[in-house]
Amino acid sequence: MSTPYAKLPAWADYGLIPVINLAVAFIVAGFVVLLVGENPFRAAVILVEGAFGKGTGIAFTLFYATTFIFTGLSVAVAAHCGLFNIGTEGQAYIAGLGIAIVCLSFDSTLPWWLTFPMAIVASALVGALWALIPAYLQARRGSHIVITTIMFNFIAASSMVYLLVGLLKPAGSQAPQTRNFLAGAELPKLNWVIELFGAKIRSAPLNVTFLLALLMAFLVWLLIWRTKLGYEMRTYGHSPKAARYAGISETRIIITAMMISGALAGMMALNPVMGDQHNVAIDFVSGAGFVGIAVALMGRLHPVGIVLAAVLFGMLYQGGAELAFEMPAISRDMIVIIQGLVILFAGALEHMFRPYIQAMFASFSPRSVGMEVVKGRGA
Amino acid sequence: MDVFIAIVQILDSTIRLSVPLLLACLAGLFSERSGIFDIGLEGKMLVGAFAGAAAASVFHSAFIGLGMAILISVAFAMVHGFASITHRGNQIVSGVAINFIAAGSTIILGQAWFQQGGRTPALQPGERFDAIVWPGADAVRDVPVIGPIYAELISGHSLLVYLAFLMVPFTWWVLFRTRFGLRLRAVGENPAAVDTAGISVAWLRYRALICTGILTGVAGAYLSMVQNGGFVKDMTAGKGYIALAALIFAKWKPVNAMFACLLFGFLDAAAIRLQGSPLPIIGKVPVQFMQALPYILTVILLAGFIGKAIPPRAGGVPYVKER
Numbered sequence: 260m261s262t263p264y265a266k267l268p269a270w271a272d273y274g275l276i277p278v279i280n281l282a283v284a285f286i287v288a289g290f291v292v293l294l295v296g297e298n299p300f301r302a303a304v305i306l307v308e309g310a311f312g313k314g315t316g317i318a319f320t321l322f323y324a325t326t327f328i329f330t331g332l333s334v335a336v337a338a339h340c341g342l343f344n345i346g347t348e349g350q351a352y353i354a355g356l357g358i359a360i361v362c363l364s365f366d367s368t369l370p371w372w373l374t375f376p377m378a379i380v381a382s383a384l385v386g387a388l389w390a391l392i393p394a395y396l397q398a399r400r401g402s403h404i405v406i407t408t409i410m411f412n413f414i415a416a417s418s419m420v421y422l423l424v425g426l427l428k429p430a431g432s433q434a435p436q437t438r439n440f441l442a443g444a445e446l447p448k449l450n451w452v453i454e455l456f457g458a459k460i461r462s463a464p465l466n467v468t469f470l471l472a473l474l475m476a477f478l479v480w481l482l483i484w485r486t487k488l489g490y491e492m493r494t495y496g497h498s499p500k501a502a503r504y505a506g507i508s509e510t511r512i513i514i515t516a517m518m519i520s521g522a523l524a525g526m527m528a529l530n531p532v533m534g535d536q537h538n539v540a541i542d543f544v545s546g547a548g549f550v551g552i553a554v555a556l557m558g559r560l561h562p563v564g565i566v567l568a569a570v571l572f573g574m575l576y577q578g579g580a581e582l583a584f585e586m587p588a589i590s591r592d593m594i595v596i597i598q599g600l601v602i603l604f605a606g607a608l609e610h611m612f613r614p615y616i617q618a619m620f621a622s623f624s625p626r627s628v629g630m631e632v633v634k635g636r637g638a
Numbered sequence: 639m640d641v642f643i644a645i646v647q648i649l650d651s652t653i654r655l656s657v658p659l660l661l662a663c664l665a666g667l668f669s670e671r672s673g674i675f676d677i678g679l680e681g682k683m684l685v686g687a688f689a690g691a692a693a694a695s696v697f698h699s700a701f702i703g704l705g706m707a708i709l710i711s712v713a714f715a716m717v718h719g720f721a722s723i724t725h726r727g728n729q730i731v732s733g734v735a736i737n738f739i740a741a742g743s744t745i746i747l748g749q750a751w752f753q754q755g756g757r758t759p760a761l762q763p764g765e766r767f768d769a770i771v772w773p774g775a776d777a778v779r780d781v782p783v784i785g786p787i788y789a790e791l792i793s794g795h796s797l798l799v800y801l802a803f804l805m806v807p808f809t810w811w812v813l814f815r816t817r818f819g820l821r822l823r824a825v826g827e828n829p830a831a832v833d834t835a836g837i838s839v840a841w842l843r844y845r846a847l848i849c850t851g852i853l854t855g856v857a858g859a860y861l862s863m864v865q866n867g868g869f870v871k872d873m874t875a876g877k878g879y880i881a882l883a884a885l886i887f888a889k890w891k892p893v894n895a896m897f898a899c900l901l902f903g904f905l906d907a908a909a910i911r912l913q914g915s916p917l918p919i920i921g922k923v924p925v926q927f928m929q930a931l932p933y934i935l936t937v938i939l940l941a942g943f944i945g946k947a948i949p950p951r952a953g954g955v956p957y958v959k960e961r
Contacts, residue, residue, distance in 0.1 A: 291743065291746065294747070294750070295746060295747065295749075295750035296750065343728075343730050343731075345677075345730070345734070392937075396937070396940060396941050400940070400941050400942050402937075402940035402941055402942070403940070403949070405675075405677070405730050406882070406883075406886060406936070406940060407937055407940055409677075409879055409882070410879075410883060410933040410934075410936050410937050410940075411933075411937070413876060413879065413929075413930060413933045414930050414933050414934060414937075417926040417927070417929050417930035417933075418926070418930070420926050421924050421926040421927070425924075549734070549738070552731070552734055556731065588749065588750050589746065590745065590746065590749060590756075592741070592742045592745040592746055592756075593742065593746055594742070595738050595741050595742030595745075596738070596739055596742030596743050596746060597742075598738050598742070599735045599736070599737070599738025599739035599740075599741075599742060600735070600739060602731060602734055602735035602738060603717075603721065603732065603735035603736075603739065606727070606728060606731035606732070606734075606735065607721035607722065607725070607727035607728055607729075607731045607732035607735055608720075608721050608725050608727055608732075609727065610725055610726065610727065611725050
């Protein structure tokens, strides 16, 4: 497929255009704030101060960011292979089941540093298996992965509700959730790292999963750009025909990519379940899977971009909570609008401003967009 | 006789529950037949529901409410068109974005305008679409068999219910018996051929999306102004996705769409009616299983175990003239 657009210098492609798209999304969000009768600039100040003003705020921001790094990476890995995994939400939700099994079995006997690796494997495995069926159906039956993963989100939600109001609920309890985990399944906090810099933290759920998220970001980079498998995935994503011609097995590459994507989605569940809530409750994912779509698009599918975008969304979630407190007219659902606008402008409309920027570059320095200036020859 | 009354009642609620699905499903039919995937049915229904209930309660008129629902829903459809037709963006991504913007903005604006926790004020009698009682419905109610069927099933629904079912033959007629319909189907299969014939692909697809917007608007208005006396946040609750599933189940055909929506509506009605009470032979069926059944059935269909669902060939691919 030929791209209908000319080339731009890399810094404009990966820096300028996302920033412009993001700025437009926030300007439109500002108009919504204006529409409900509040000052958008004051809202922005409260948001940033709430996220980074105090140590507790920073810790919360990074806690949310941890979740979004996982889901963003999950969406990105599938996207590199040309697959739209909209089922991150369901894969993360059902992975809570794997974590619950590990934690409920071992939390009274083993220390956290033994439960944690087992829970990582369990969550990744369950998430990957939940992605396997849609992947298989796409590869062998040609069923559209977007539709099947949406369906699997709902099936996951129904199954988890069924299990949480029945099997997993402790006897005599009314709340649809597992019993609280004991110390053996509670992950240590990382707040002391921020306290090293002199900030005070009251209580924030930032935990070791954050380090796991950063490690996964590095491993995804390694996978996509430094391994044969990653190369095959990108080839298939770019042109399935070329991949077929190169002898890459379609079935193998689709299933592998989706299972890695599902595993990353599944690991997301570790953060809220073992790091914060210490139980598996109904709807604990609460839309983080969908935030992953926004994060992956904004980070332009690169792990570094994804980590940055995840921190930005972490900031929105934490700052948004403060904002709802300061401005009663604005609830946390403002974030949902911003999320939608970011997906719209950084995703669906990513090429909207490109022609103008190209024209700008072409007029300032034709060389930068690949146009040679030929001197001395009249047109 | 009790069993018979129970069956009539279940069928009656089947009709009520399948109407929003049917309208949204036909909406998706127009869009997908023209080659535009629309994940955003859910969001468009939601803004339609909000705009309808809000306008009806402010202007004290059900019809102004319906008009507003259609207007806003079409506006959202045009955003989808702008992104996916004009700027050749990813149609799935655009649909996802629309769902989020709809979910967030209905709550924020509802709270700011009405201060009722994201609800709109409860609609008064003149502001909703009331049930239409057919002539003689009360007179024949006591006649065995035919009486309850006429009085419960056929009579006593609101205008939008009859409209929804009339839309089925109308959609069929538009798609398969008019020039517009022929071109719309062609543009979903082979846009280059339509372009060669001198017809604008973009304008045709925009018109298809306008039809989608109108129908999702009516679907939304039904939710907030007929089924419920006002807007409640997230009231679509995944109905847009079930409609999408029904569309695939119906293999992108209008009459099949009606049966698929009635089936999914029936599953919903049966789940509500049973509420975990045991069935003969099968035993107790979990409510969650009944709720998940439409999705499971769709996956099985997609897997090719019940016939084969073949989507319009050009679906999801932005049209680039130069190629």
